[in-house]
Amino acid sequence: MLGTAVSVTSVSALALGPGQLGAPALVAFAQAIVAALLMNISIVGINQLYDIEIDRINKPYLPLAAGDFSVATGWALVVATGAASLAIGAASGSLPLLATLGGSLLLGLAYSTDLPLLRWKRSPVLAAACILAVRAVLVQLGLFIRMQLALAVLVQLGFFFHMQLALGSAAPAITRPIAFATAFMLLFSVVIALFKDIPDVAGDSKAGVRTLSVRLGPPRVFWACIAILEAAYAGAILVGLQSNLLWSRVATTVAHLALGTLLLWRARRTDLTSPKEISRCYMFTWGLFYAEYLLLPLFR
Secondary structure, eight states: OHHHHHHHHHHHHHTOOTTOOSHHHHHHHHHHHHHHHHHHHHHHHHHHHHOHHHHHHHOTTSHHHHTSSOHHHHHHHHHHHHHHHHHHHHHHTOHHHHHHHHHHHHHHHHHHOOSTTOOGGGSHHHHHHHHHHHHTOOSOOSSOOOTTOSSOOOHHHHHHHHHHHHTTOSSOOOOHHHHHHHHHHHHHHHHHHHHTTGGGHHHHHHHTOOOHHHHHOHHHHHHHHHHHHHHHHHHHHHHHTTOSOHHHHHHHHHHHHHHHHHHHHHHHTOOTTOHHHHHHHHHHHHHHHHHHHHHGGGOO
């Protein structure tokens, strides 16, 4: 929920120009963030409904695994929040927003639903593509979602375009900051998709879900994730140095150098034989994820 709120806020801010923070922008932002949070609940709920047995091993504190919620209650929450999110998207009249919400829901279903040709989380490649799509990019910039193309619409671009159109743009346009944000979050999303499975090897292996961590072992996947993030920070520094504004060059370079150094320090202190230690490092990467969205508006 926090990640969704921070990302929608940051991407919406990237679309704002001087003097554009008025009523139209605030209304468009409210539509985007409320609908996104509702859809987040629905998608996460779907995953937990189909992962009850796995979660009883890996995450017994979750409401369905712990028995705090009944399955019927879980489905009611999923349907209600998903329907409300889509209703907001439809009422807004914004095709980018509605396409983003609908595409996210379809990918959430494909990722979690235990039906033929679905349950994509069993495949590390498809699982990474799903989470990447919801957090960063689907290949086509057209507003029509095709389920058979896991990479079809940029969710980040969806919220960005929604804000642009609300502010009176004749047609959506990709700016340099949003292009960088999409590329950076693409890499970050791959890391989150892979990293989240590292502490869950025991439960996933028992359930027959052969994630990349189950196949290659936690240490290899862990250091691959760290390497990807360090490459992303190096790229951020290079992009920041291209700005024509001195304050932007200094701020983005110093911030990403500090975050990259902090990540390497934290990774080296992580005991890879301890699932709890790996989980703590995973949550640390979420902190870096939030920090990056706070930094994105500095790219100019």
